[in-house]
Amino acid sequence: MRYSNTSQPHIVHKVQNSTASIIMTAIATLGSHCSLQVLKGAKDEGLKTILVCEKKREKLYKRFPFIDELIMVNSFKEVLNQKCQSILEENDAVLIPHGTLIAQMSSDEIESIKTPVFGNKRILRWESNREMKEKLMREANLPIPISVSDPKDINSLVIVKRQGAAGGKGYFLAANEDDYNTKRNQLISDGIISKDETLYIQEYAAGVLAYLQFFYSPLKEELEFFGVDQRHESDIEGLARIPSEQQLKTNKVPSFNVIGNSPLVLRESLLDEVYNMGENFVKAAKKLVSPGMNGPFCIEGVYDENAKFTSFEFSARIVAGTNIYMDGSPYYTLLFNEPMSMGRRIAREVKTAVESNQLGKITT
Numbered sequence: 539m540r541y542s543n544t545s546q547p548h549i550v551h552k553v554q555n556s557t558a559s560i561i562m563t564a565i566a567t568l569g570s571h572c573s574l575q576v577l578k579g580a581k582d583e584g585l586k587t588i589l590v591c592e593k594k595r596e597k598l599y600k601r602f603p604f605i606d607e608l609i610m611v612n613s614f615k616e617v618l619n620q621k622c623q624s625i626l627e628e629n630d631a632v633l634i635p636h637g638t639l640i641a642q643m644s645s646d647e648i649e650s651i652k653t654p655v656f657g658n659k660r661i662l663r664w665e666s667n668r669e670m671k672e673k674l675m676r677e678a679n680l681p682i683p684i685s686v687s688d689p690k691d692i693n694s695l696v697i698v699k700r701q702g703a704a705g706g707k708g709y710f711l712a713a714n715e716d717d718y719n720t721k722r723n724q725l726i727s728d729g730i731i732s733k734d735e736t737l738y739i740q741e742y743a744a745g746v747l748a749y750l751q752f753f754y755s756p757l758k759e760e761l762e763f764f765g766v767d768q769r770h771e772s773d774i775e776g777l778a779r780i781p782s783e784q785q786l787k788t789n790k791v792p793s794f795n796v797i798g799n800s801p802l803v804l805r806e807s808l809l810d811e812v813y814n815m816g817e818n819f820v821k822a823a824k825k826l827v828s829p830g831m832n833g834p835f836c837i838e839g840v841y842d843e844n845a846k847f848t849s850f851e852f853s854a855r856i857v858a859g860t861n862i863y864m865d866g867s868p869y870y871t872l873l874f875n876e877p878m879s880m881g882r883r884i885a886r887e888v889k890t891a892v893e894s895n896q897l898g899k900i901t902t
């Protein structure tokens with residue numbers, strides 16, 4: 539391993555792993571969320587791999603031999619710096635966006651990235667803004683829970699959310715206006731949410747959680763259904779493990795902070811509707827936010843007792859729930875005769891686009 543002694547950001551070359559790739563394009567991503575899966579998939583496709591790595595995580599990421607190069611930074615925001623972007627440009631890198639990019643940068647910052655971003659970077663603004671998100675979901679005809687614009691109008695169980703991809707942290711349930719104010723004030727005094735933060739209130743949808751993962755290929759003009767996961771959230775799940783007597787005695791506001799994911803397969807009779815929802819979403823995105831929903835995305839919601847799906851959220855990029863299928867998912871086993879993770883599927887699309895001179899079609 540070779541260290542450069544330039545000022546930040548600097549590169550750590552892992553020379554022994556730089557396998558000669560026929561295609562010069564590199565896959566780059568931020569070191570967090572699903573970066574291991576993304577870079578392993580890229581390496582499996584014979585592409586060079588680059589990780590933008592925060593110093594505090596260097597030890598972790600150096601454990602993985604499929605990462606060719608680490609760009610060391612103090613904070614992910616440095617990806618916006620000229621120096622970091624030049625390194626990516628020299629490598630003809632395509633940047634794969636994920637939840638950490640959205641959580642740590644504003645939509646304006648993301649849109650200012652010069653490095654080609656896989657998929658549609660402009661749709662990430664629609665993911666981060668609750669009103670735009672709702673507009674796109676309506677256009678896609680997704681059955682969404684009613685949103686409540688004024689806490690005074692809360693008359694059934696609601697979930698209160700923060701803007702952007704907060705991963706459920708600081709979210710809370712409320713049954714009426716008083717309940718809302720008490721919990722909001724408590725979270726403000728605990729420093730979890732700020733006083734002037736605009737919160738989004740939505741009717742609570744009860745049922746079996748299902749996060750439907752898709753990939754839309756603009757090259758093939760085809761939608762693929764990849765898999766389903768469930769999120770495990772703390773400490774709302776912890777609360778369900780204690781008897782109601784103890785639940786009633788606690789003052790703590792339970793959060794929906796995601797801790798991990800587990801796999802789920804659906805009743806086969808639900809699949810047709812799943813494809814329809816995915817296709818409607820792709821169609822709506824094409825109409826509202828050019829060039830549309832290219833690459834991986836996820837429609838998130840619950841199935842009720844009549845197997846009716848209600849969708850409370852979408853992610854317009856790879857979700858961390860795909861990490862459970864690093865060796866391929868049950869549904870991709872039906873489409874590919876080789877282990878195909880979402881990370882590898884992305885790299886395959888990049889490779890195909892480079893080979894056919896269509897990189898502009900899959901990046902923004």
Ligand code: ATP
Nearest residue numbers: 683697702703704705706740741742743794850851
């Ligand atoms: P991410 O961007 O990481 O997916 P997020 O911060 O945008 O997350 P949501 O996915 O909207 O947050 O919500 C977080 C969690 O809250 C969900 O996983 C789900 O458990 C719960 N949740 C959100 N909306 C609803 C709803 N309307 N009804 C029931 N549960 C909900």
